Amino acid sequence: MTAKIACIAVIGKADNPLHISLFPPYTDSTIEFNFLLNSCLDIFDIHQKQTAISQDLGLLHAVDERLAAYGWLTTTGVKFLVVVDLMGQQVPIGAEKSKGAGAAMSGLRDGNLKPAFHALQTAYIQLLQNPFYSPDDHLPLVKNAAVPTSTSQEITNKKFINEVKRIGESWAPGMVAV
């Protein structure tokens, strides 16, 4: 039974979603994960108010027996969130009970996600270094702005999206680098 990434989210400074990737079997659970991510942002807020936090916030929130959310906060306020499915997807539902969820939970340590976060950060840096990517376009609109522009605030860069996808699919506990 191996843990697997269920969702990766990149959230901007103003809590605006920059990119959200869902992985099977959760690809259709957009709304559920939006709720979950939103609740995680509150935890980010709390952490941010405390002094001297490091980038790696570790486990933010153990949602239920399967899902756990981990966070990473850069100094510029960009947040990376990874929701891990501790059961993985291959395990048939019936087989879970014999093992017990507790074992899986304790099997994952904070450090396990570091490579994934590092890879995410690298991908984000790559994106920023592209001169044709303008971070300003991804700031949320001012509330009173006349008409919402048609351009979406989310990242549309294919290379970045594919890289996030790759990270989400290839990560496994105990990896040194993704």
Add this chain to the structure above:
Amino acid sequence: MSSTTKTARIGEELWKTRVDKVNAELVTLTYGTIVAQLCQDYDGDYTEVNKQLDKMGYNIGLRLIEDFLARSNVGRCANFRETADMVAKVGFKMFLNISPTVTNWTSDNNQFSLIFEENPLADFVELPDDGRSQDELWFSNILCGVLRGALEMVQMQIDAHFVSDILRGDDTTEMRVSLVRYIEDEMPPDEE
């Protein structure tokens, strides 16, 4: 072939001893910003952006050649083939620490291609996804201008343009350089 390796050695030597280095990311990001800003200023008219980049390069080339000659202390090239080698192995080496491959000569020795295996100007870059930039923008077009300007100062009128670019999805980045004529006994034209 031995003259080629000799030229390459000159380039190596110069790079190691006579060149002040700057951070590569500084150069890449600065150039990237210039191009992106031009694209914005000209409202995505990539033909015009290419032209402006070429012009900027031309003005750089006019000045850079002096520096090149002073530092490298190389003499006059006997023929265009030698010039090509000098450009690739010493010129590009000295200023960008790359040595593009010289290839695809025409039989009259007046045209060649520079194949860029690496291009520090284009690191990190992805062309905008608007369906046109991939067909119209030559991101590194400034290099064409630099060559044109520099060689003009040493009595060679050339034409340089890119024919393929990895950024556009091509397999290689290739610049085609052709000698138009040797300029003899005339004042350089004052402006483009």
